[in-house]
Amino acid sequence: MFKKGIYTLLFGFLLLLTGCFEVIEEVTLNDDGSGDVTLTLNLSRSKTKINSIMLLDSVNNYKVPSEAEVKKHFAEIVKTIENTSGISKVSNTIDMEEFIFTLSCSFDNIDALNTVISNFSSKKEAQRIKNHKHFAFDKATQTFTRSYHYDVAKEIRNTNMKDRKIFETASIRSIYRFSKPIVSSENKMAKISGSKKAIMLKVTAQDIIKNRNSIKNKIKLQN
Structure with missing residues (x-):
């Protein structure tokens, strides 16, 4: 029930927008598989519209959450993650x-990181993350893998035309940092830093929906 409430609130909040928003995923990985993660939802480019919408009761049949409701639900997310083993x-x-x-936290291992990500998902998607890990790290081969098993295009087709507008200019940016140099990256759109210890990938929602690009990647580190 908790996850359903969070999922509904966040999705409903985004459905109020026709402007831009960006999701930023930052992971710093240590040699032993522990690390830190920061997840950011940036709606600042739509703040003028959001301020106007917050004065209304509902938009497109979605209840407009109050500031107190938004803070309450995020506090519940934080509490759940605080009680997660390895976090x-x-x-x-x-x-x-x-x-x-x-939202930021430290994780003892990759499994704990996957659990954190699942807390932002619907119950069905959370189970998918459990069965097919979004993150993996093979210490023997020093390979970090970012997977994705969610059919965004299918979900978009199940929403009405008005609701689909939120994905027109949305984007996802991933930034991964390591203590060892990066040897290779399978996603050719990802950009490796000059130090070779960080990599960044920015993908638009439209790229994912139309299968032009993906946030998936397999990153090989110096062994």
Whole structure:
């Protein structure tokens, strides 16, 4: 019930927008598979429209959440993640002026990281993450894998035309940092930093929906 509530609130909140928003996923991975993650939902480019919408009761048949409701649901997310095995140093920020939401924590292993990601998903998607890990790290081969098993295009087809507008300019940016140099990256759209210890990939929602690109990647580190 909790996950369904969070999923509905976040999706409903995004459905109020026709402007831009960006999801940013940052992972810093240590040699032993532990690390830190920061997840950011940046709606700042749509803040003028959001401020206007927040004055209404509903839009497109979706109830407009109050500031108190948004903060309450994010507090519930934080509490759930704090109680997750292998997770520590949980913190979050909510900027209701710029509409930027962040959540950060440390993880002891990749399984704990996958659990964190599943807390932002519907019950069905959370089970999919459990069965097919979104993140994997093979210490023997020093290979970090970012997978994705969610059929976005199918989900979009199940929404009405008005609701689909939120994905027209949405984007996802992933930034991964390592202590060892990167040897190779399977996703050719990803950009490796000059130090070769960080890699960034920005993908639009339209690219994912139309199968032009993906957030999937397999990154080989120096062994």
